Amino acid sequence: MLSSLDPFELAARQIEIDRESTRRHDRLFERKKKRLQQSPLGFLRGSARLFYEVLVFDPKLQLDEPARGAVVGDMHIENVGAYRTDTDDITFNLNDFDDAGIAPLWVDTLRLATSVLLAGRSFQATASESLALVHELLDGYEEALAGLEIPTTVPKPVAELVERAQKRSRKELLDMRAPFDGTMRRFVRGDRYFDLDEDERAELPALVDAYRNALGSRAPSHAASWKIQDAAHRIAGNGSLGRRRIALLLVDEQKTERIFELKEAKPSALEVLFGPVEEDPARRVDAAARGLVATPPRQLAALPSSPLGSFLGRKLCPEEDKLDLARLSVGKTLSHVGRTVGAIVGRSHRRSAVDLPPGPRSRAQRAPLVDRAVRLAGTLESVYLAYARLTETA
Numbered sequence: 384m385l386s387s388l389d390p391f392e393l394a395a396r397q398i399e400i401d402r403e404s405t406r407r408h409d410r411l412f413e414r415k416k417k418r419l420q421q422s423p424l425g426f427l428r429g430s431a432r433l434f435y436e437v438l439v440f441d442p443k444l445q446l447d448e449p450a451r452g453a454v455v456g457d458m459h460i461e462n463v464g465a466y467r468t469d470t471d472d473i474t475f476n477l478n479d480f481d482d483a484g485i486a487p488l489w490v491d492t493l494r495l496a497t498s499v500l501l502a503g504r505s506f507q508a509t510a511s512e513s514l515a516l517v518h519e520l521l522d523g524y525e526e527a528l529a530g531l532e533i534p535t536t537v538p539k540p541v542a543e544l545v546e547r548a549q550k551r552s553r554k555e556l557l558d559m560r561a562p563f564d565g566t567m568r569r570f571v572r573g574d575r576y577f578d579l580d581e582d583e584r585a586e587l588p589a590l591v592d593a594y595r596n597a598l599g600s601r602a603p604s605h606a607a608s609w610k611i612q613d614a615a616h617r618i619a620g621n622g623s624l625g626r627r628r629i630a631l632l633l634v635d636e637q638k639t640e641r642i643f644e645l646k647e648a649k650p651s652a653l654e655v656l657f658g659p660v661e662e663d664p665a666r667r668v669d670a671a672a673r674g675l676v677a678t679p680p681r682q683l684a685a686l687p688s689s690p691l692g693s694f695l696g697r698k699l700c701p702e703e704d705k706l707d708l709a710r711l712s713v714g715k716t717l718s719h720v721g722r723t724v725g726a727i728v729g730r731s732h733r734r735s736a737v738d739l740p741p742g743p744r745s746r747a748q749r750a751p752l753v754d755r756a757v758r759l760a761g762t763l764e765s766v767y768l769a770y771a772r773l774t775e776t777a
Contacts, residue, residue, distance in 0.1 A: 527729030
């Protein structure tokens, strides 16, 4: 655990965490390092455990608010995206639940506000403009949490994301991820995929059977005849780099090809602050996802035990369908997106929360949260720089 909030100590701790989580494959440590070096927001996205270790070290950064329920755990401004649901609709919602669980709601809003402040550099925002974005986001959150959300138009970047996902056919996704090599479709090894280890390949048939059984009536037609055409490690994400992510290309007796992902589920970063939970990690993620969103990602299912660990299965969702705000700068569009993301989180929290405030809190009432976000953003900005310094030649 931490002995101080010295930026270099925190940066060294993050390197230690990443070395441990990627010990099976050195290439993933290098990938993680590049992701964390990209920006202060990128560093926050990939350091959820460190974030909670900081809160443990300095309890004054925590909030004393009674509302609790299902939370994302590693919430940030870009932890939303477009995905297809079991009803074949495209929705824009929370889409990453690795660290989700039951906890005080403030953990999500504190991380969310901190992420906006850390993204200020990418947005070309002044300090005042960054704070204004935080207030806009929290306004949307409070209204939705109180059930007073005001209908509004969909921000252009969100509409474009949803439209792109709606227009993409199954063949287009297959062509993007597993093009035909002259004999059959295969995942292209390289930046996105690499070969599974021998012990992982040996467990594939059992994992596919377990996933099909977990889906039950939600399994596609002819799932009983699934055969594995190809499988590979998928390289994606930031905070989850180092977990097993098995991309599966399955084909049935009708020659229909589908891509799924089995993602290893680990204990939540929330446990650093609130202690361990007995629930299996995959079951925890599945339950929290269903608590947060009315329509989870398509064919989401928990595989609670295997020789390789606990997994969460789902239809593969391209990274291109996640919200990427790097190309936006301060203005009405960014404010609209921020308010929309805030409303999504507020709506999600309201679904299962208890001890909610009687109505939307004013900006004055939210001051303790914003002040703590400022302190955390300042700390993490300096840790980001120290991390870049320590990894210059690492």
